[in-house]
Amino acid sequence: MFLSMNWISDFVDLSGLDKLALIQQFSLSTAEVENDIFFKGSDISGIVVAEIKSVENHPDSKKLHLLKVDAGDGVLTDVVCGAPNVRVGMKTAFAKVGAQIGDITIAPRKLAGYTSNGMCCGESEIGISDDNSGIMEITDDIPTGTDLKAVYEIDDIVFEVDNKSLTNRPDLWGHYGIAREFAALAGRPLKPLDTEDLSAYDALKKVDLKIEDPLCYRYSCLQVENITRTVSPVNMRIRLYYCGMRAINFLADLTNYLMLEMGQPMHAFDSRKVEKIRIKRFDKPFEFQTLDGVKRHVDENTLMICNDNTPVAIAGIMGGLDSEIVEDTTTLTLESATFDAASIRKSTVRLAHRTDASMRYEKSLDPEMTDVAIARFLNLLKKYDNAVQVVSALTDEYAFRYDTVELNFDKSFVDRYTGIEIDNATIIKTLESLGFAVKEENGVFDVVVPSWRATKDVTMKADIIEEITRIYGYDNFAVHTTRSPLYPVRMDEVKRNEEKIKDILVKRYSLHELHSYVWAYNDELKNLGMEVEDNIKLLNATNPNIETIRNSMIPTQLCQVKTNVGYAPDFGIFEIGRVVTGMTENNLVVEKKKLAVTLYSKTQDVKTLYFALRDMLAVIADDVKHTPLTFAASEPQHAFEHPVNRNTILMNGVEIGMMGIVHPEIGRKIDKKAAIVFAEIDMQAFGEQENTSILYAEPSKFPPMDYDLSVVIPKGVLFADMQACWADEGAGILRGVRIVDSYDTDLFHSETMRFEFSSSERTLSSAEVQEIMNRIIENLKAIQVVLR
């Protein structure tokens, strides 16, 4: 919203103050002011009122005229002018030699053989409207030679306030409310609005009016006749233009002017079309043509202004074409009303039509304003057109009144909230300057909130704090830390694990952390031959490609691998992100935080890569939990998993994740020559496992003894099966078993295992070790593992 300092100054005397500093203060205390501030008229000088004394056609040009102009300096000036609307006796804006218009300095200039000693100006050239149809026509009675700036408010400072920052301030949608803020900031009084006393017309007949729907809070109207003026006063037009509106005609301009001044939207109907004003909704949707000529689909939720049963306007949004003021309109009905804000907002959304009026109504306007607005409207109407006659009494239905908001608080409340000392006198002065009625006794305040702040904005004590502090100025706050006691802070286990895992994967394994989206991308998955698995969907995804929430992060990572093929011959990626794995009984999603890791390699075979991934996970488990992982073969659960070598990952016997190899169908589409393996760990399940600390084993002072065993292992026998053969045979001295060598022939698989024995109490004898080994060898034989 654009704001004019001249307009604001109508209501508060800001003379002698630094206007820019005030605007800056307004930005810090009230609402955000955009950076660009416009110094209107600053590039205009030397333009005077002049009268055209004679007009001759240029002999060689159809467009140009040769004028003699009286610019008030006692001589007639020769001017060549191309405007079509020149005529003798017309007063216009004249830029004398030496005048400044933008970057141009006016100098005598030859035009088609004749010298022009100055220039007659159009309004767009002076920057006071966008009318470039001809030179400005001045109808006001002003002596020639008068500097235009002396009679018209061309000089102005215009600034723009971000509408978003006014969302909660219905009182700031007009200059008067803004002026109240400036008055409070400057410490100067706010002048009352000039209004007309409407009670003078109480004896006249009332308008037939009835509110039939609670969505209309108040409806005030007045009928007037005999408006003769068609063009608005220049200053009014300038203000409208500076504030971003085009002048249309006097009546339309005046309703707009009033809206920009008071924030109260108004509408003028042809009285013939609103003989019985009814405000209501209809049972069925219908089509309605608004005054901009557009036919709109209006549904049964939309509040309408009607003439009995005929809709004439969409309440709070726009008038209808049929009830508009036309040529032969004699009597007008002025509407000034308040409607339910949420209803207007929703109608606006449904109609996809937001207007200056609806924008204001959405903010919960003060219903107390409707009759004042009419009184102000009439004041201005009469000021500029004294033939106007009021032909009805003020007709006012006030269906819904907001409660008066009274708040009580004490000084200690203010002290506690602010953390600084603001004295009672300052509190009172600040609140009063904003229109609050304040009573204070012994540090206890009773405050009545003004109606324009009481529609939703100020409802409780904390709101009062804002009023006091924002005018006090946050820059003036002394800042200090809190006096709260200190207690140790414990890190959330899942969060702690997360950070450790990231460090291990990045620092030890040189993996890259990537982020992705929480939904499955249909297109990308299709390119890799994957279907999006059914899962909960977004209701309002604008892009159908992203409507399904993912149930696994692996497809996402496979897409990421595809993106990065060519980045390096080997790389690994990981992410700790979310998936949805199902629904609860209460129809809530089961959201899981997962660690997903995918490794890609062109240089390693799939087995090596798969074991590298397995080892990585084992290190994570050992580092973070000091607990070993176990792995069990399991059935694939997704189409992207290779049917062979799919494993469940367990810790303490609890399933915490899975690992696998990409299905060749998909692998080929990513990279025919690369191995791709992946794992996914449930961070919650992982986090819930007991966090054992390191069990320190003192190094033995006695020599260890190794025993190597080379065995031939039949197909299908796993290391885990062999492990069972020595699990109970170690007699407390078998410390570990490592594979030191392994090889395969077509016929068998062979491994050399090193059994490591040591005791912390004595030197071991070969005999006791041999005895243990004999038992182990016997056990191995039982599962067909034999010595080579």
Place this chain on the structure above:
Amino acid sequence: MDKISELRAEFEQKLTQIADLVDLDRLRVDYLGKKGSITALLKNMKALSNEEKKTFGAEVNKLKGYAAKRVDEKIEELRKAEVEREIAAMPQFDITAPANTARGSYHPITLVQRQCEAIFKSMGFTVEDYPEIVTDYECFEAVNIPKHHPARDMQDTYYLTNGQLLKSHTSAAQNAILKKYGSRLQNGVPIKAIFPGRCFRNEATDANHENTFFQMEGMMVDKDISISNLIFFMKTMLSEVFQRDVKVRLRPGFFPFVEPGFELDINCLICGGEGCPSCKHSGWLELCPCGMIHPNVLREGGIDPETYTGFAFGLGLTRLAMMKYKVKDIRDFNSGSLKALSQFTDDE
């Protein structure tokens, strides 16, 4: 006696021909071993008189000592020669060849998030984790955004078919955190928590807009938490984040979950407040919304607003990462591109 000098000459001659330790050891065994030539000399002493035995034995022992000393000298000589050869064999490396610095990387959000978390942890804040999919209650109702509140229009929220939604702001965690720690307030333990998280807005993406982004929210609740405290914490945090003394300013801002609410600006990092294109010539950058927690939000979290006050703030982690690393296109963060993202190896 002649045999002794013969043997000595023979030993000397052989010793000079020795070139490595293996041969030397063989020589040592040949002469000095139990069955060695020198030891063998003693076996021939039976024929000698006791007097002769004495003299002969002494000579043999002398030879023995001599040979052992010579072997030791030879060992040292060979060892030195070996080291010399090793030195000679060492090539001059080209240390100017490019270093291989390939290693893993963190997501830039992780780096920025860790820095922020560290600052708050050092000031006694807990770090809270929260789901990404939340209920309407958590995201709106509980934080003073009832149905039909205009603030709901400001958030283009992704709804799920079951009525839940992708959280549009980290404030969705406020209620749960207040409830989690609220009971400790009466024991004098303040609520001090930060909660970073991923948020979602249903909007079209471009270089400056993402539908998926990270925020970090923080709050503190205790008996006398004031606006003055809020400004202090904001200034302290931002000075730590940017590693310099930042100037901050507060403007009134409207957010339903705070009252009073503020927009916090910091003086532009690029121009230092002089005005430049980055700050649209204002000298200030709008950085984080903050305010005093709305009494309704406290009440909904089971905390009596008459007794306790608190502040809350939000910080756009994604935005902060863009500023910190001068990332021009916000979409880079979720691009999955290693060309872009592998650069963030470490930042501490």
